[in-house]
Amino acid sequence: MRFSAPKLADCTQPGPDSELYIVEGDSAARAVLRVRNAANQAVLPMQGKPLNAMNTSANEVHRNVQFAAVLDSLGIELSVNSNAAQLVNVRYERLILLFDPDADGIHARTLMLLFLYRWLRPLLDAGRVFDVHAPQWIIAAAGMPQPVYASTESHLNRVRDYLREQGLTEIKTKRFRGLGGVDALTLKTQCIAPESRNLKPLSAEDADRALIVFAELRVLGREL
The missing domain is CATH 3.40.50.670 (Rossmann fold)
Known part of the structure; x- marks a missing residue:
C-alpha cells in the first residue's frame, strides 16, 4: 500500500x-x-x-x-x-x-x-x-455569563428572539468568515x-x- x-x-x-x-x-x-x-x-x-x-x-x-x-x-x-x-x-x-x-x-x-x-x-x-x-456566529449580550453560538441564520434569529424575550439588551453578534x-x-x-x-x-x-x-x-x- x-x-x-x-x-x-x-x-x-x-x-x-x-x-x-x-x-x-x-x-x-x-x-x-x-x-x-x-x-x-x-x-x-x-x-x-x-x-x-x-x-x-x-x-x-x-x-x-x-x-x-x-x-x-x-x-x-x-x-x-x-x-x-x-x-x-x-x-x-x-x-x-x-x-x-x-x-x-x-x-x-x-x-x-x-x-x-x-x-x-x-x-x-x-x-x-x-x-x-x-459555528457561523457568536452572540453575546449584557447579562449573559458566556456567549452562545449559531451555525445557521435561522438559529441565530431564534437565539436573538429568545434573548430579547428574556429582557437582555445590547445584543452583539459576530460572523466568522470561514474556519x-x-x-x-x-x-x-x-x-x-x-x-x-x-x-x-x-x-x-x-x-x-x-x-x-x-x-x-x-x-x-x-x-x-
Whole structure:
C-alpha cells in the first residue's frame, strides 16, 4: 500500500481512539492544527469541491487528488468491489468532516459524504464517520455569563428572539468568515475538544437524503 498524502498533518498515535479531520482548505487546517491534540488528531485539508463520486470508477477516484489523499491518509487501497474486509486496517478510528458552515462548505461536505457512501460505505455503517457543526456566529449580550453560538441564520434569529424575550439588551453578534477566522478558543471548544464539540454521526441515510436533494435539483436544471 502506497502512502503519499503530502498535506496530511498526521498524529503521533494513529490507531484506536484516533481521528482524521478533513477540513476545507489550508487556512482551516492551520487553525485546527493550532488547537488539536497532536497525539490522536490528524488533519487533512481539502482544496476546492470534490467530485460527485457516485458515478466514478475506482481508477478515476485514485486519479482525483482529493480522494486519493483521503484514501492514502486512511491507508486504503481501493478496488472496484470495496468491502469491509479491506477496511480492517484503517489508520484512524474516526473520520470527522469539518467544513465551513456556508453554502459552499455544505456542498463540499455533502460531496465528501457521497464519496464515502459510494466507495467506503462500511465506515459509515460502522458509525465511524462524523460531522462537526462549526459555528457561523457568536452572540453575546449584557447579562449573559458566556456567549452562545449559531451555525445557521435561522438559529441565530431564534437565539436573538429568545434573548430579547428574556429582557437582555445590547445584543452583539459576530460572523466568522470561514474556519480560519474562528478564534482559537471557540474552534477548540466547539469543533475539536471531545468533551464540548458539536459532533454528529453520519450514516447511509444522510447520503440517501442528499441524493434525493441532488436529483430534485437536477430536475430543476441545476447540476451538482
